[in-house]
Amino acid sequence: MRAIGRLLPFVRPALSRIVLGMVAALFAGIVALLIPQVLRALVDGPLSDGDASAVWIAFVVVLALGIGEAVMIALRRWFVLTPGTHVEAAMRNRLYAHLQNLPVAFHDRWPSGQLLSRAVSDLNLIRRWLSFGLVLLVVNLVTIVVGIGFLVSISPLLGLVFVVLSVPVAMISFAFEKRYHVVARRSQDQQGDLATAVEESVHGIRVLKAFGRGKHALASFARQAEELRGTEIEKARAVANLWLWLLLVPDVTWAICLLIGVLQASAGQLTIGELTAFFATATVLRFPVESIGFLLSMTFDTRTAVDRLFEVLDEPDTIVEPDDPQTIAEPHGRLAFRGVHFRYPDAPAGTRDLVDGVDLDIRAGETMALVGLTGSGKSTLTALTTRLYEVTGGSIEIDGVDIRRLRRHELRARIAMAFEDATLFSASVRENVLLGRPEGSPADVDEALDIAQASFARELPQGLDTIIGEEGLSLSGGQRQRLALARAVAARPDILVLDDPLSALDVDTEALVEEALRRVLTTTTALIVAHRPSTVALADRVAVLRDGRIVAVGPHSELIATNEHYRFVISSLEAERGDAREEVVR
Numbered sequence: 001m002r003a004i005g006r007l008l009p010f011v012r013p014a015l016s017r018i019v020l021g022m023v024a025a026l027f028a029g030i031v032a033l034l035i036p037q038v039l040r041a042l043v044d045g046p047l048s049d050g051d052a053s054a055v056w057i058a059f060v061v062v063l064a065l066g067i068g069e070a071v072m073i074a075l076r077r078w079f080v081l082t083p084g085t086h087v088e089a090a091m092r093n094r095l096y097a098h099l100q101n102l103p104v105a106f107h108d109r110w111p112s113g114q115l116l117s118r119a120v121s122d123l124n125l126i127r128r129w130l131s132f133g134l135v136l137l138v139v140n141l142v143t144i145v146v147g148i149g150f151l152v153s154i155s156p157l158l159g160l161v162f163v164v165l166s167v168p169v170a171m172i173s174f175a176f177e178k179r180y181h182v183v184a185r186r187s188q189d190q191q192g193d194l195a196t197a198v199e200e201s202v203h204g205i206r207v208l209k210a211f212g213r214g215k216h217a218l219a220s221f222a223r224q225a226e227e228l229r230g231t232e233i234e235k236a237r238a239v240a241n242l243w244l245w246l247l248l249v250p251d252v253t254w255a256i257c258l259l260i261g262v263l264q265a266s267a268g269q270l271t272i273g274e275l276t277a278f279f280a281t282a283t284v285l286r287f288p289v290e291s292i293g294f295l296l297s298m299t300f301d302t303r304t305a306v307d308r309l310f311e312v313l314d315e316p317d318t319i320v321e322p323d324d325p326q327t328i329a330e331p332h333g334r335l336a337f338r339g340v341h342f343r344y345p346d347a348p349a350g351t352r353d354l355v356d357g358v359d360l361d362i363r364a365g366e367t368m369a370l371v372g373l374t375g376s377g378k379s380t381l382t383a384l385t386t387r388l389y390e391v392t393g394g395s396i397e398i399d400g401v402d403i404r405r406l407r408r409h410e411l412r413a414r415i416a417m418a419f420e421d422a423t424l425f426s427a428s429v430r431e432n433v434l435l436g437r438p439e440g441s442p443a444d445v446d447e448a449l450d451i452a453q454a455s456f457a458r459e460l461p462q463g464l465d466t467i468i469g470e471e472g473l474s475l476s477g478g479q480r481q482r483l484a485l486a487r488a489v490a491a492r493p494d495i496l497v498l499d500d501p502l503s504a505l506d507v508d509t510e511a512l513v514e515e516a517l518r519r520v521l522t523t524t525t526a527l528i529v530a531h532r533p534s535t536v537a538l539a540d541r542v543a544v545l546r547d548g549r550i551v552a553v554g555p556h557s558e559l560i561a562t563n564e565h566y567r568f569v570i571s572s573l574e575a576e577r578g579d580a581r582e583e584v585v586r
């Protein structure tokens with residue numbers, strides 16, 4: 001009931017049709033139960049008097065009832081078929097929208113396959129239950145109750161026997177529910193894990209092949225698949241067990257009723273017509289009673305699916321919109337960190353914050369390089385500026401306004417980011433470049449491609465309409481980075497945040513990109529994570545990040561002269577660079 005309650009907001013638009021479907025199904029059930037009553041009247045009335053002509057009347061009545069039942073069943077299907085699909089689509093869109101909103105920290109925790117299996121199979125299950133399971137469950141239960149009423153009215157004793165022997169069925173079903181729920185949940189979770197495994201190995205197929213880990217990956221996949229198989233068998237066993245009882249108990253009931261009924265009839269306590277009607281009614285009830293087990297297991301699966309779905313939908317969107325949003329009246333593009341603290345939620349307790357009180361002022365139009373050892377938190381610090389993660393202390397300000405006071409879309413229009421691992425989407429080059437500025441003109445695309453030295457894109461098979469990304473043409477790491485850079489530039493932000501965007505470029509291209517970037521950087525504020533001395537050279541000032549703090553800020557030449565840690569970082573960067581060059585030469 002709780003799960004149904006949670007579904008209600010989504011189901012509401014479809015509710016009227018589902019209810020109409022139930023009403024139609026109820027009519028079908030009642031009509032089916034009326035046929036034995038006609039038989040009873042026929043057998044006890046005209047037939048016992050030897051009046052065969054009444055058979056024709058009864059025939060017409062039964063035929064009419066039969067047609068009525070068929071029409072009602074058709075109506076039920078027609079009513080309930082479409083609304084379920086609408087509900088499924090609405091819930092799927094809602095899930096997708098929620099996933100888009102959830103903070104990156106959520107996605108750090110949740111494997112993609114678990115989200116995939118929720119978006120596909122769990123929602124599919126919910127739709128089938130809504131348009132089929134729910135309706136039949138309600139209708140069959142009502143049919144059983146009404147049918148038992150008829151049975152009792154025909155013969156109180158036989159009716160009582162029928163009811164008493166039905167109790168074990170209910171009890172078995174109930175006991176089944178408890179066990180089944182656990183296994184069903186495990187099965188659905190394992191399906192999610194399996195989807196994750198497939199997704200990961202498809203993504204990492206090159207690495208797996210290159211390291212000859214195919215066999216190993218297969219073995220681990222096979223193990224997971226085998227686990228799922230075991231769970232499915234366990235589920236099937238539980239269902240088979242249930243079915244055994246659901247079939248056996250009614251058969252025993254049937255036999256006992258037949259014995260008592262024939263004895264009663266021969267003693268004159270029951271007419272032949274009543275005996276006929278009793279068994280005809282019991283026959284009608286057979287399908288509803290048998291189906292209860294199946295419908296219950298489907299209902300429990302659905303409950304699990306609803307639980308799994310709401311585990312995601314209930315995740316709070318912690319990066320909230322401000323209550324009283326501010327706007328930046330005159331954007332200059334000043335970016336300031338004021339006592340910023342941050343730690344990842346899974347950081348061990350008792351350790352210092354990863355970002356441990358960062359104070360940094362980046363003036364309007366200035367280019368600031370951020371330098372620090374690997375793992376010092378540079379990428380994390382840049383991610384804080386667009387609220388991909390939320391600061392855990394202090395604040396970040398753009399033109400004096402706390403970024404938490406800005407609407408998210410305004411914030412993300414003011415700042416554009418390029419990441420080290422350049423993710424492109426399955427779309428044309430043009431769409432990828434204009435991701436942050438869909439209304440941009442062809443001239444904007446051209447300019448961005450020029451700056452990022454990405455004119456190779458014009459020579460692709462279909463030019464800028466070539467589909468790239470996961471399902472499109474494969475590009476080299478350097479090409480991807482240049483497109484990602486073009487994307488950031490095309491967004492025309494006040495502030496450009498580049499997380500080591502040139503790392504995959506060869507020396508010559510890097511020099512070209514830097515040259516072109518220099519022009520852009522005169523018009524925007526920029527924070528650039530630099531892993532290379534030549535990138536540092538682009539900057540007006542350099543900030544040195546160490547142990548979660550900015551330990552020095554100043555022009556490169558000054559820092560080289562005064563700051564030992566800076567000299568150490570730069571020399572280690574140069575050493576890395578030298579290694580890379582040597583490898584190329586070799």
Ligand SMILES: Nc1ncnc2c1ncn2[C@@H]1O[C@H](COP(=O)(O)OP(=O)(O)O)[C@@H](O)[C@H]1O
Pocket residue numbers: 108344346354372373374375376377378379380381
């Ligand atoms: N999503 C994450 N969840 C938990 N820890 C993370 C996450 N991303 C990075 N870290 C940790 O934070 C530290 C700093 O990472 P990062 O900001 O990427 O450093 P840098 O870019 O300076 O090399 C590392 O120790 C890393 O393991």
Ligand SMILES: [Mg+2]
Pocket residue numbers: 378379380420499
């Ligand atoms: Mg990094």
